[in-house]
Amino acid sequence: YWALAMPIYLLVAISVSFLVLFGINMTNTAxxxxxxxxxxxxxxxxxxxxxxxxxxxxxxxxSV
Incomplete structure (x- = not known):
């Protein structure tokens, strides 16, 4: 079970981290x-x- 669940869990965690980071940067930018x-x-x-x-x-x- 963990051989399949752990890579998927990490992939989702990294994807959510990028989305949150993108949102924070957009909020802090003029x-x-x-x-x-x-x-x-x-x-x-x-x-x-x-x-x-x-x-x-x-x-x-x-001057020419």
């Missing part, structure tokens, strides 16, 4: 139309007032 998906309080601005000495210069168009 909706797709939320601004929180774009930026948050930890985001740093892209514009710097002055370049660091010896740093990589900002991207710009090359």
């Amino acid at each position: 909706p797709l139309d939320s601004v929180d998906n774009i930026t948050d309080v930890f985001a740093q601005g892209q514009r710097a007032d002055s370049d660091c000495k010896g740093g990589v210069p900002r991207l710009k168009d090359v």
Whole structure:
């Protein structure tokens, strides 16, 4: 009996675990139309007032 019941029990337990994990992740994630998906309080601005000495210069168009 256990030779058949144990693998089925484990398969069902793993499947339910994945479904519960998926549900928890969907609950903790912001909706797709939320601004929180774009930026948050930890985001740093892209514009710097002055370049660091010896740093990589900002991207710009090359004159033709």
